[in-house]
Amino acid sequence: MEDHDFKLEKARLLSLALEFGFDERLAKKSLDRLISLYGDDGRDFLTVEHCGDDFLVALAETMEDSEDWDDDLQVVESEACGALNNMLDKNALPNTRSNSNTNVGNCINVIDDSPKRKKQTNLMELDSSSDEESLDVWISKKKGNFSTLSSRQDQSSRVGCRSSVTEGSISGQKQFFSTSMGGNGTLSYDELQALDDVELANVVIFGNRSFRALQRQACKASLAKRDCFILMPTGGGKSLCYQLPATLKPGVTLVISPLLSLIQDQIVTLNLKFGIPAAFLNSQQTASQAAAVLHELRQLLYVTPERVAGNQSFLEVLKCLHRKGQLAGFAVDEAHCVRFALFLVYTTEIWVIIDDYRGLGCLKQHFPNVPVTALTATATHSVREDILKALRIPNALVLKTSFDRPNLKYEVIGKAKDSLKQLGQLLQDRFKNQCGIVYCLSKNECAEVSNFLNVKCKIKTVYYHAGLASQQRVTVQKKWFDGEVQIVCATIAFGMGIDKPDVRFVVHNTMSKSIESYYQESGRAGRDNCSAVCIALYQKKDFSRVVCMLRNGQGCKSQSFKTAMAQAQKMRQYCELKDECRRKILLEHFGESFDRKACKNGSNPCDNCLRTS
Ligand SMILES: Nc1ncnc2c1ncn2[C@@H]1O[C@H](COP(=O)(O)OP(=O)(O)OP(=O)(O)O)[C@@H](O)[C@H]1O
Ligand SMILES: [Mg+2]
Numbered sequence: 001m002e003d004h005d006f007k008l009e010k011a012r013l014l015s016l017a018l019e020f021g022f023d024e025r026l027a028k029k030s031l032d033r034l035i036s037l038y039g040d041d042g043r044d045f046l047t048v049e050h051c052g053d054d055f056l057v058a059l060a061e062t063m064e065d066s067e068d069w070d071d072d073l074q075v076v077e078s079e080a081c082g083a084l085n086n087m088l089d090k091n092a093l094p095n096t097r098s099n100s101n102t103n104v105g106n107c108i109n110v111i112d113d114s115p116k117r118k119k120q121t122n123l124m125e126l127d128s129s130s131d132e133e134s135l136d137v138w139i140s141k142k143k144g145n146f147s148t149l150s151s152r153q154d155q156s157s158r159v160g161c162r163s164s165v166t167e168g169s170i171s172g173q174k175q176f177f178s179t180s181m182g183g184n185g186t187l188s189y190d191e192l193q194a195l196d197d198v199e200l201a202n203v204v205i206f207g208n209r210s211f212r213a214l215q216r217q218a219c220k221a222s223l224a225k226r227d228c229f230i231l232m233p234t235g236g237g238k239s240l241c242y243q244l245p246a247t248l249k250p251g252v253t254l255v256i257s258p259l260l261s262l263i264q265d266q267i268v269t270l271n272l273k274f275g276i277p278a279a280f281l282n283s284q285q286t287a288s289q290a291a292a293v294l295h296e297l298r299q300l301l302y303v304t305p306e307r308v309a310g311n312q313s314f315l316e317v318l319k320c321l322h323r324k325g326q327l328a329g330f331a332v333d334e335a336h337c338v339r340f341a342l343f344l345v346y347t348t349e350i351w352v353i354i355d356d357y358r359g360l361g362c363l364k365q366h367f368p369n370v371p372v373t374a375l376t377a378t379a380t381h382s383v384r385e386d387i388l389k390a391l392r393i394p395n396a397l398v399l400k401t402s403f404d405r406p407n408l409k410y411e412v413i414g415k416a417k418d419s420l421k422q423l424g425q426l427l428q429d430r431f432k433n434q435c436g437i438v439y440c441l442s443k444n445e446c447a448e449v450s451n452f453l454n455v456k457c458k459i460k461t462v463y464y465h466a467g468l469a470s471q472q473r474v475t476v477q478k479k480w481f482d483g484e485v486q487i488v489c490a491t492i493a494f495g496m497g498i499d500k501p502d503v504r505f506v507v508h509n510t511m512s513k514s515i516e517s518y519y520q521e522s523g524r525a526g527r528d529n530c531s532a533v534c535i536a537l538y539q540k541k542d543f544s545r546v547v548c549m550l551r552n553g554q555g556c557k558s559q560s561f562k563t564a565m566a567q568a569q570k571m572r573q574y575c576e577l578k579d580e581c582r583r584k585i586l587l588e589h590f591g592e593s594f595d596r597k598a599c600k601n602g603s604n605p606c607d608n609c610l611r612t613s
Contacts, residue, residue, distance in 0.1 A: 010035075013055050022059050022544045030059045056547060056565070198223070201244050205274055212237045214399045219244045222329060222373055227364075227396035229335075229388060230375045233403040234523035235499075238375040239266065242331035246299045247276055251326035254318070255302045256360060257333045263302045265499065270300060281307055281314075305337075309359025315366060322367055329371045330363050336378035338390040357390075364392035372396070377403075377523075378516065380591045403519075403590050407526045408534050409604035410582040412575050415539035420449065423509060423537065424457030427487065430533070435480075436505035438489045439512070439521055441545060443467045449509055450489040460485050466493040495521060501528035508536040511575055513546050514567035515589045518574070531604055538575040543568065582606040 010031065017027035034055060187203060195203065198219045202208045211219075214232070218241035221228045232238050246253035257263050263280050270278035279293045280302040293301070294317065307314055321327040332338075337357040364372060372393050376383070388394055416422040423438070438453075440446045443465040450463035462476045462485045479485045481500060488494060489509075506525040512518035518536070526532030550564040574585055581596035583606050588594065600609040 013052060016052050017056065017059055019540070020056060020543050020547060022056075027059055031055060034058055059544075197248060198244065201247055202240070205247055205276065206240060206244065207274075208240075212240075213401045215240050215244075218373070218399050221397050221399070222371060223248060225329075225369070225371045227371055227393040228373045229384070229393065229396040229398045230373065231384070231398070231400040231403075232375070232377060233401070233405055234377040234520055235405070235527040236377070236401060238333070238377070241375065242329070242333075242373045243270065243274075243276065243300065246328060246331075249328040251328035252298055252301050252321065253328045253331060254308075255300055255331045255333060256305050256308060256357075257302055258305060258337045258357065260304065262334070263304070266302060269499070276300065278302065305356035305360060309356040309362060315362070319366070322370065327367065327370050329373065330367075332357075332360060332372065332374045332391060335374035335376040335387045335391070336383050338387045361390050361392045377520070378590070380589075403587055403592055404583065404594065404598075405523065405526065406598075406602050407529050407531050407604060408522065409531065409606065410522070410586070411533065411535045411607040412538050412577070412582070413535055415537050415542075419509075419537065419539070420452045421456070423449065423507070424453055424459060426507070426535070427453070427459055428457065431487075431505050433486065434504040435483065435486045435500070435502055436507065437494065437503060437521075437524060438487060439506065439508045439510075440489055440491055441510035441542075441549065443491060445510065446489045446491055453487070453489070459487065461487040461489050464488050464490040464494040466491065492517065492521060495524050498524055499527060500524075502530070503527065503532060504530075505533045505535065510542045511536055511538055511546060511568075512571055513550065513564065515570050515574060515586065516567070518571060519586060519590075536575055543572050546571075577608060579608055579612055581609050583609075 013031055014024070014027055017031075018024060187209075192200070192203070198216060199211075202211060202215075202219075213236075214230070215237055218228055218230050222242065222245035228241070230238055230241050242253060242255065255266075257266070260280075267278050267280055270276040277298045278300040279298045281293055281304075303314075318327060335357075338360070363370070372391055374387055374391055374393065374396070376387065384398070388396060413422075413426070427436075427438075438449060438461070440449055446463040446465050450461045453459040453461045462479055464473060464476045466473075468476070476488065477494075480488045503525045506522045508518070508521070512521060522534035522536075525534055546568050547565065550561060550568060570589070574582065577585060581594075581599045583599040584594045584596045596609060599605050600612075
């Protein structure tokens with residue numbers, strides 16, 4: 001290599017380092033060290049393929065590991081397991097109503113609609129004072145086939161929620177609908193009568209006034225026993241697509257979900273909010289706990305994938321259910337896990353889960369006639385192909401909505417010198433008394449940002465990361481959910497399965513590590529479909545922090561580090577967009593073509609569209 005080229009190449013590498021936000025002095029030092037490693041004149045280093053990557057990795061290594069990335073899902077997972085087991089002990093006590101010949105290892109009796117139970121659940125008995133029709137009777141007259149609704153209401157009264165349902169009078173019904181629709185209005189008797197089974201269940205059981213895009217089609221397809229592949233954005237309402245049919249079909253729907261923390265959230269919502277009997281099984285449960293779960297008929301049974309893939313005894317249980325006509329369907333939630341991890345899942349444990357997801361093809365193999373519903377918020381074409389293949393549902397009906405969240409306004413703000421003060425000002429000026437999340441990259445950053453906002457800006461916040469004691473984490477979540485504190489400064493450990501509808505803003509104090517992560521994290525805003533703002537605060541320097549943390553998480557030589565770097569670079573490009581529409585870039589990342597006019601002319605244009613319109 002000529003002197004001239006050598007100098008040029010060195011300059012290129014240095015500018016690469018600067019572009020990635022590394023300190024210039026450190027970069028020079030690190031480059032000199034690397035060059036000196038390669039023989040007398042060091043020129044060999046510069047001719048090595050991908051020497052730029054190696055240089056960045058080496059540079060990242062020279063920086064101090066002062067930051068502690070909140071990657072520890074295992075803590076959160078084991079606690080979710082404990083909480084679920086607790087619920088199980090309280091709620092799934094041996095079922096005295098079922099036959100006593102239940103035997104998990106052999107065959108189980110899951111039929112739980114004995115006349116005795118029905119009699120117990122008749123809501124008429126609860127309201128002898130009313131001479132008007134009870135909701136139950138009214139519905140059964142209308143449809144003659146709504147026993148599942150009765151059992152839901154039985155469950156409802158059993159867990160002590162929605163007592164208004166038990167009033168059993170027309171006025172009681174109205175009160176119930178009004179409550180369940182969250183104040184969105186009531187439906188008249190005539191309107192209710194015009195609904196079909198699926199619509200009625202949506203209103204009565206789930207308290208929704210109407211369906212969102214494609215939910216109705218998904219429910220109908222599932223009831224018609226079709227395999228389905230459902231692609232909807234985060235917060236789009238995927239759960240309903242398998243939960244609603246599960247309440248209308250005889251038997252149990254098996255739901256495979258990758259993480260206990262997600263399962264926990266679902267079980268709590270189903271049992272306590274909707275009164276739908278749901279339980280879970282995972283590999284950490286003892287045989288007697290599992291037996292207790294299987295003993296009690298549930299409409300929805302959640303399992304982690306390792307429970308299914310390659311687990312012969314569980315397959316036998318499923319076969320037994322199937323023989324009895326009690327296996328209603330399979331739902332594979334977060335189906336993209338077939339392909340890769342979305343939730344920063346680099347720990348060995350989670351990779352195992354992903355392997356297990358790949359093994360879920362056994363379901364279709366053993367039960368070709370039982371419908372499979374796969375659901376994901378990751379929409380690229382190749383992920384879709386992988387999922388259909390791995391689950392062996394090549395002819396599944398694909399239902400895909402746009403991944404656009406028109407109610408979200410995307411913005412990037414360059415960080416000022418005093419970025420914490422800038423953040424405080426932003427929150428005070430634009431989000432006073434509003435509920436939101438400030439995402440931070442590390443545990444330290446969380447605490448630091450929260451303390452600064454509390455002390456210096458007099459903005460009440462709490463912080464949350466996986467390093468907190470479990471009780472503390474529960475307290476923080478509760479305070480935030482109850483509105484006692486409106487802002488939580490959190491790492492990505494906060495948010496999994498979070499379904500708070502009125503989050504008005506998500507601010508990233510440091511850039512996300514990929515577009516996928518950003519879409520997920522920012523997508524926690526505006527789940528009520530009302531306007532919300534997603535702001536990324538950005539400075540070049542933050543990119544080098546992300547690189548360092550990726551290197552810590554994955555080992556710098558691995559292929560996955562290089563992939564992660566490429567993903568982080570895409571995120572950086574998003575942050576550095578000058579004029580292009582941010583919404584368009586996000587959607588195109590998921591393989592969706594998007595006309596930026598829709599952003600410009602929409603009610604929540606991104607910052608670039610707002611500026612250039
Ligand atoms: N038809 C509807 N009408 C009103 N609210 C709905 C409707 N369908 C779903 N929701 C609500 O939307 C929120 C998000 O739903 P859900 O959790 O199913 O989203 P998701 O698509 O599974 O999102 P994620 O990808 O984050 O898991 C929930 O609060 C749910 O109750
Ligand atoms: Mg979901």
